[in-house]
Amino acid sequence: MIADLKPYAEYTESGLPWLGDIPQHWASERAKWLFTKMDRPVREDDEVVTCFRDGMVTLRKNRRLRGFTEATVYSGYQGICKGDLVIHGMDAFAGAIGVSDSDGKGTPVYNVCQPRPGVNASYYAHLVRQMSQSQWILALAKGIRERSTDFRFEMFGNQRVPLPPPDEQAAIVRFLDWANGRLERAIRAKRKVIALLNEQKQAIIHRAVTRGLNPSVSLKPSGIPWLGDIPQHWEVRPLKQLLVRMDYGTSENVRGEGLVRVLTMGHIRDGKVTVPQKGGLDAVPPGLLLEKNDLLFNRTNSPELVGKVGLFAGDSSDEVTFASYLVRLRVRSGHNAIWLNYLLNSTVFWSFARSQALVSLHQANLNSKRYGQIVLPIPSRRAEQDDIVEYIRSRAGEVERASFRLEREIELLREYRTRLVADVVAGKLDVREAAARLPDDDALGNSDSDPDLGPELTDEAAEA
Incomplete structure (x- = not known):
């Protein structure tokens, strides 16, 4: 299905240096007309929402105790609602942008953006992350601390962004959820194989350094x-x-x-x-x-x-x-x-x-x-220690090479996913037909019966 994606029939110049041409029927608009900056009050029992650099925005307890956004103690929490687009003002350049999956509270470092009718927050989370990956946010923002930037709502709001029709925004999100699910499962499968290979390597080493090389000794x-x-x-x-x-x-x-x-x-x-x-x-x-x-x-x-x-x-x-x-x-x-x-x-x-x-x-x-x-x-003789080293190098080396190949395949899958998301959200590939063919229960990529990924990914997954 991914291999069958094609560009749109007609394009027009977007006028956006980081984006290039967009489909001719897409509009563009300043972000401040698509989102409202929120400054909600908080309740005493609100839990803390954290925005991570991988784009996850969730309650802190759902992820880990400490995240990328807790280097400084802040006061004056603001309310965050499920479905808000959340942009980390200092770490947006590194990808800390996403849609909250929970109600809660966050520090003032977050830009909490409520989508207006007809605006799909998940589509724009993908889009703004693409602005980050293209280094556009880093170029715009003013540095306020080492290796960080200050990307506030006013700066985001003044940016002109593409505006696909609402049903097309939904189709893009639906397709990317499915594709990301498939790719993530392929990556997890390879990670499991790597873990098994590491166990095999440890077993080889343990046996050799505690029992030697002669099984009948x-x-x-x-x-x-x-x-x-x-x-x-x-x-x-x-x-x-x-x-x-x-x-x-x-x-x-x-x-x-x-x-x-x-x-x-x-x-x-x-x-x-x-x-x-x-x-x-x-x-x-x-x-x-x-x-x-x-x-x-x-x-x-x-x-x-x-x-x-x-x-x-x-x-x-x-x-x-x-x-x-x-x-x-x-x-x-x-x-x-x-x-x-x-x-x-x-x-x-x-x-x-x-x-x-x-x-x-x-x-x-x-x-x-x-x-x-x-x-x-x-081992009482140095020569036996030397033999054990050569044996481990040979046997464990085979396992390490297999693990390295899988790590490289994971790296390629991640690069492919990054490129796919960038091309889809920017309108370089048309996913409307592909999204329409996705069964309801497969929209998030949760079924093993998903349509074929195409030869470039099927071969990768099969090796796992």
Whole structure:
């Protein structure tokens, strides 16, 4: 059905730099004649409505406790009603525009716009988000804080916007609801496969680092509470005995553009370390420069992330150091640092390490002494550690490549959805006939019997 969409028969110049030509039978009007700015009183029992950057406008409890719009404490709440077009004055440039699904209250940072008769708020939510994605809102608005803008109703109201006939606005919304539902289901299906692949990868790593590569090897009790049996010839030793040193990082604030890059907890992900390209220190003591195969673990983070470990793949010539809430583990030459990185990031070990952290409010702390005392299963020969690394790289690498392909497919689906919405709301594609063919129960894309997406999407979904 999507593949069958065609342009309108005739177009005319819209006069809008961000839009281009529009269907000839469409009109255009200033937004202030289509919407009324509301400033309603609130009731004591009104719940808080939040507008998120993905276009969802809902009660805060329906989404999450904290959102993009709560960096500042505001007073003077205003009433928001279900069906209002809500535009976040500071984050509109980033897509915080949508139609409220609830009655409630919001801060004065929101532009609360009530549609006039014949105006479909959902159509204009799509349209104004397109103004955002085209950078038009960013170009119009005046910056009032870093990376943000002030897009108030007066500015929105003075913008001329396309005005399709009311039944066509409804058809566009109906079609996009269906198409978005189909595309979102395809994305969710791929996400489920990625989750299963990640479980498979973790199972490969866990088996290799706790039992080795020989399935028929004799086993013995490890005496480690989180583990169980291990190969007969393996040892059990505390982590600190595998290390030359454990070091806390620099506490100096990173404000300049020095040559020494500083790693933070955000640079550790999936067992790897990403070196930032900007921001750094002019100098640090030589002992705080990282060397190839140094490990870093998060000693202070949220309870969900504390204890995560990353492997630094560079060397001292790169001049990279690390922040004080990270701890550097330098591995003795008799052990393979990559093997140890796999072990410390394995699900079963990491779960145990997290249980040793001290939790206060929303932060957890796992100090180096407590971490270093955790007992590990150790292959007695370095060669066996090397073999385990090669095995994991081979087997887990296949899984990672499959996950990467699915992530890329998700990225392409999202790009396709963005382009489709942009073309439909701007009148580049005519969806009237397609919308009319949608059965009532499939209008929101909730049925698996929806009409075909077309070859470019069917193939993607089938691979999931």
